[in-house]
Amino acid sequence: MRNPQLNEKGELQHLLTIEGLPRETLTHILDTATSFVGVTAREVKKVPLLRGKSVFNLFFENSTRTRTTFEIAAKRLSADVINLNIAISSHTKGETLLDTVDNLSAMHADMFVVRHAQSGAPHLIASHVASHLHVVNAGDGRHAHPTQGLLDLYTIRHFKKDFTRLSVAIVGDVLHSRVARSLIHALTIMGTPDIRVIGPMTLIPSGVEKLGVTVYHDLEKGLRDVDVVVMLRLQSERMRGALLPSAQEFFKYYGLTPEKLALAKPDAIVMHPGPLNRGVEIDSAVADGAHAVILSQVTFGIAVRMAVMSILAGN
Amino acid sequence: MRNPQLNEKGELQHLLTIEGLPRETLTHILDTATSFVGVTAREVKKVPLLRGKSVFNLFFENSTRTRTTFEIAAKRLSADVINLNIAISSHTKGETLLDTVDNLSAMHADMFVVRHAQSGAPHLIASHVASHLHVVNAGDGRHAHPTQGLLDLYTIRHFKKDFTRLSVAIVGDVLHSRVARSLIHALTIMGTPDIRVIGPMTLIPSGVEKLGVTVYHDLEKGLRDVDVVVMLRLQSERMRGALLPSAQEFFKYYGLTPEKLALAKPDAIVMHPGPLNRGVEIDSAVADGAHAVILSQVTFGIAVRMAVMSILAGN
Amino acid sequence: MRNPQLNEKGELQHLLTIEGLPRETLTHILDTATSFVGVTAREVKKVPLLRGKSVFNLFFENSTRTRTTFEIAAKRLSADVINLNIAISSHTKGETLLDTVDNLSAMHADMFVVRHAQSGAPHLIASHVASHLHVVNAGDGRHAHPTQGLLDLYTIRHFKKDFTRLSVAIVGDVLHSRVARSLIHALTIMGTPDIRVIGPMTLIPSGVEKLGVTVYHDLEKGLRDVDVVVMLRLQSERMRGALLPSAQEFFKYYGLTPEKLALAKPDAIVMHPGPLNRGVEIDSAVADGAHAVILSQVTFGIAVRMAVMSILAGN
Numbered sequence: 030m031r032n033p034q035l036n037e038k039g040e041l042q043h044l045l046t047i048e049g050l051p052r053e054t055l056t057h058i059l060d061t062a063t064s065f066v067g068v069t070a071r072e073v074k075k076v077p078l079l080r081g082k083s084v085f086n087l088f089f090e091n092s093t094r095t096r097t098t099f100e101i102a103a104k105r106l107s108a109d110v111i112n113l114n115i116a117i118s119s120h121t122k123g124e125t126l127l128d129t130v131d132n133l134s135a136m137h138a139d140m141f142v143v144r145h146a147q148s149g150a151p152h153l154i155a156s157h158v159a160s161h162l163h164v165v166n167a168g169d170g171r172h173a174h175p176t177q178g179l180l181d182l183y184t185i186r187h188f189k190k191d192f193t194r195l196s197v198a199i200v201g202d203v204l205h206s207r208v209a210r211s212l213i214h215a216l217t218i219m220g221t222p223d224i225r226v227i228g229p230m231t232l233i234p235s236g237v238e239k240l241g242v243t244v245y246h247d248l249e250k251g252l253r254d255v256d257v258v259v260m261l262r263l264q265s266e267r268m269r270g271a272l273l274p275s276a277q278e279f280f281k282y283y284g285l286t287p288e289k290l291a292l293a294k295p296d297a298i299v300m301h302p303g304p305l306n307r308g309v310e311i312d313s314a315v316a317d318g319a320h321a322v323i324l325s326q327v328t329f330g331i332a333v334r335m336a337v338m339s340i341l342a343g344n
Numbered sequence: 345m346r347n348p349q350l351n352e353k354g355e356l357q358h359l360l361t362i363e364g365l366p367r368e369t370l371t372h373i374l375d376t377a378t379s380f381v382g383v384t385a386r387e388v389k390k391v392p393l394l395r396g397k398s399v400f401n402l403f404f405e406n407s408t409r410t411r412t413t414f415e416i417a418a419k420r421l422s423a424d425v426i427n428l429n430i431a432i433s434s435h436t437k438g439e440t441l442l443d444t445v446d447n448l449s450a451m452h453a454d455m456f457v458v459r460h461a462q463s464g465a466p467h468l469i470a471s472h473v474a475s476h477l478h479v480v481n482a483g484d485g486r487h488a489h490p491t492q493g494l495l496d497l498y499t500i501r502h503f504k505k506d507f508t509r510l511s512v513a514i515v516g517d518v519l520h521s522r523v524a525r526s527l528i529h530a531l532t533i534m535g536t537p538d539i540r541v542i543g544p545m546t547l548i549p550s551g552v553e554k555l556g557v558t559v560y561h562d563l564e565k566g567l568r569d570v571d572v573v574v575m576l577r578l579q580s581e582r583m584r585g586a587l588l589p590s591a592q593e594f595f596k597y598y599g600l601t602p603e604k605l606a607l608a609k610p611d612a613i614v615m616h617p618g619p620l621n622r623g624v625e626i627d628s629a630v631a632d633g634a635h636a637v638i639l640s641q642v643t644f645g646i647a648v649r650m651a652v653m654s655i656l657a658g659n
Numbered sequence: 660m661r662n663p664q665l666n667e668k669g670e671l672q673h674l675l676t677i678e679g680l681p682r683e684t685l686t687h688i689l690d691t692a693t694s695f696v697g698v699t700a701r702e703v704k705k706v707p708l709l710r711g712k713s714v715f716n717l718f719f720e721n722s723t724r725t726r727t728t729f730e731i732a733a734k735r736l737s738a739d740v741i742n743l744n745i746a747i748s749s750h751t752k753g754e755t756l757l758d759t760v761d762n763l764s765a766m767h768a769d770m771f772v773v774r775h776a777q778s779g780a781p782h783l784i785a786s787h788v789a790s791h792l793h794v795v796n797a798g799d800g801r802h803a804h805p806t807q808g809l810l811d812l813y814t815i816r817h818f819k820k821d822f823t824r825l826s827v828a829i830v831g832d833v834l835h836s837r838v839a840r841s842l843i844h845a846l847t848i849m850g851t852p853d854i855r856v857i858g859p860m861t862l863i864p865s866g867v868e869k870l871g872v873t874v875y876h877d878l879e880k881g882l883r884d885v886d887v888v889v890m891l892r893l894q895s896e897r898m899r900g901a902l903l904p905s906a907q908e909f910f911k912y913y914g915l916t917p918e919k920l921a922l923a924k925p926d927a928i929v930m931h932p933g934p935l936n937r938g939v940e941i942d943s944a945v946a947d948g949a950h951a952v953i954l955s956q957v958t959f960g961i962a963v964r965m966a967v968m969s970i971l972a973g974n
Contacts, residue, residue, distance in 0.1 A: 071711070073712075074711045081387065100741060101713060101739070101741060104739040109389075111415060124619035124620065128618075128619060128620055129619075132619070132642055133412075135640070136384075136416055136645075136646050137646065303762060305754065305758055307758075324762070325765070331766050395703055396701070396704045396705040397703075398704065426734075428723060430723075439933075440937070443933075443935055443937075447724070447933060447957055448727075450957035450958045451727070451731055451961050452699045452700065452958065452961065
């Protein structure tokens with residue numbers, strides 16, 4: 030069975046999940062992104078690659094931050110961008126997801142950037158649309174957030190060059206994190222030998238070892254000699270639930286402080302998908318410190334999204 | 345008394361309602377739209393006709409779907425588009441409708457696309473603004489929705505060529521439908537000899553025969569040998585009220601099924617303004633079947649709106 | 660201590676408040692705006708000065724009207740504009756103001772237009788961002804609204820030429836008005852000899868005389884022989900509170916009627932920042948009369964904002 034993200038020539042048709050993508054595809058995206066990092070630093074931050082194309086930001090789940098990154102990326106590629114917050118739209122009139130998509134496709138959409146609370150919604154859309162249309166998953170349920178995974182990968186490559194000698198620790202609420210899942214797939218494909226997930230038992234999915242990672246419940250043991258620390262955002266909803274005693278308690282055991290970070294390699298980098306919960310999963314001294322590359326992730330994120338969109342539009 | 349939509353040369357100044365427009369004006373819009381159907385199918389879906397013009401989507405009533413069609417049309421004409429959802433804006437600060445319009449006019453607006461729950465609001469605005477400004481009615485109360493009427497007309501002409509030999513059935517909630525009203529006017533102007541409205545007594549406006557249509561309460565009788573079936577959307581509000589027993593009951597008598605559609609001509613087309621209520625006014629087998637041209641309506645709708653905007657801006 | 664709005668060459672780096680700006684800076688903005696008044700009246704209302712620049716409308720307090728003026732100004736300068744209504748955004752996820760700003764800066768923003776309910780928020784942002792970034796205050800708390808002050812200044816100069824011979828009356832809720840405060844600073848810098856504030860004791864800030872203005876509690880006395888009357892908007896919240904007996908009462912004593920306006924100079928102009936409360940602070944006969952230049956203010960407001968943005972981007 031063919032990967033539904035690739036066309037018959039093996040080119041990227043949709044970006045739904047990093048899982049199952051060939052290493053060359055990931056490398057091609059990262060290499061293309063490199064050229065766009067230059068564009069975004071220029072005086073005139075615009076290239077005409079998507080001129081006259083219509084990109085629809087189809088957000089069934091609100092996320093101003095993520096929507097903004099795709100909106101900027103598309104505008105810098107000169108696309109026409111239409112933002113649709115579907116929660117307050119025709120869905121309330123009882124239209125089905127696929128009727129909405131058919132409708133927008135009939136307006137000659139070229140690309141859908143889809144965010145949905147339900148895992149699999151972008152796949153459903155991708156399997157339904159005509160072959161000249163492209164779907165980018167901007168986060169679906171707990172499943173995947175591939176552009177986040179790619180920007181994490183870009184950041185790691187930028188600072189650490191070679192994936193095949195790295196130790197990477199992913200810390201916190203792995204259970205609910207599509208960021209973690211996407212990054213684990215990405216790192217595995219790139220040949221990273223040592224991927225660790227660190228968190229309390231209630232926040233580590235059972236069977237996660239099958240993805241090729243090592244589980245630690247002790248942060249200090251898990252951080253020892255790693256090159257990269259990826260802190261996950263702790264959703265405040267979790268803290269109210271039964272999974273965690275309190276934010277203070279969580280910070281005590283799993284919050285990243287300068288002392289704990291000192292256990293990692295001296296040149297380790299610290300990443301975080303944002304927005305930060307200072308004093309919950311990360312101490313401000315670390316977030317604003319010399320090891321943090323959190324804002325570089327944001328910068329690279331725009332370039333990576335420009336790369337994905339321009340590659341898809343070209344295929 | 346001059347038609348308030350036409351300037352002193354008889355050219356279209358505003359598009360407020362199809363009622364009273366000359367047949368040549370409608371034909372000119374449809375012919376212009378034909379050229380834009382080509383544009384929207386191109387690689388670069390953009391023409392510079394409205395470059396540097398400011399189009400304001402002035403939505404006093406929320407409708408993401410309709411707003412999106414005008415936004416896309418304006419962007420493909422290279423206009424600058426400003427979306428204003430006025431329900432949550434200065435209206436809440438007690439400003440009058442005309443003060444809002446004066447204010448935006450003073451910002452050198454070129455065109456207002458107006459949606460309002462009150463019938464006549466776009467007319468009021470059109471009668472108030474300076475002569476270089478253009479108003480497009482995007483739906484006012486139960487009164488008119490002229491671009492919908494025009495896209496319906498375009499669709500019928502595309503598939504059936506000659507209006508003067510057609511039988512057209514409009515089915516469902518005619519009472520509350522500005523779509524029905526706009527289409528009846530359009531078809532009459534184009535010389536359609538047989539226009540039928542079909543629905544339960546509670547949903548057919550009394551005196552509708554004066555518009556030159558024939559009323560049927562029996563769907564099977566009404567559909568016999570028609571060339572075109574236009575299904576209207578049943579607002580769910582109606583079903584909760586006293587006008588209808590239930591959605592199931594409505595579907596039983598007035599829902600379009602393949603069996604009922606078989607009573608129409610073999611090459612009949614089925615239209616619907618969207619969004620669909622599958623299983624209420626239309627069966628999925630019909631909505632997704634070979635007779636349905638519902639998505640073509642959407643495509644033509646963009647071209648028709650581009651035509652209207654570019655004609656107005658040129659006059 | 661250097662003015663935080665100016666760079667080391669004394670050029671405008673941010674526009675946060677009119678207070679403390681050199682007269683030449685204000686004159687330069689007004690002169691630049693003059694050239695943009697021409698642009699906005701053209702067929703193609705667009706210049707490429709901000710092409711490829713990313714302007715973020717960062718509205719922590721909702722104001723469709725003000726946001727629209729900045730959006731239009733930026734689009735007419737060919738910038739890419741991103742609207743962020745932060746009340747409903749990541750702030751609800753507990754991110755700090757400066758983390759939000761850092762995040763957007765990392766996306767290579769060029770300019771932030773900031774509206775915030777808290778006085779000083781734009782200053783905080785300006786003091787935090789990198790030196791290639793520019794901040795425009797679009798209204799912060801009761802503190803400042805400098806582009807409104809500048810457009811008022813532009814309007815007065817347009818109609819009255821010479822500030823050094825003028826009498827200007829500012830009428831109404833001076834206490835809560837950042838519009839009044841910004842205009843008083845602007846007029847003072849330009850050398851206006853006679854600035855009067857008129858209102859009930861409860862709506863005049865104590866110590867306002869230190870700004871160089873004369874306080875009147877009697878409208879008829881205060882209006883005598885003035886060249887310019889600036890009516891302030893009365894927030895309806897005030898009327899509900901203890902500060903005012905009722906809107907009717909306020910209008911009786913402080914509403915501008917043709918009779919009261921007759922006390923001013925025969926060629927006096929009447930200004931208002933909008934939106935109007937007709938029959939509260941201003942009579943319709945005045946608002947729509949020959950002395951009113953309220954809509955000219957709006958037109959000049961776009962040109963002034965284009966001037967501010969292009970000057971900042973050029974420095």
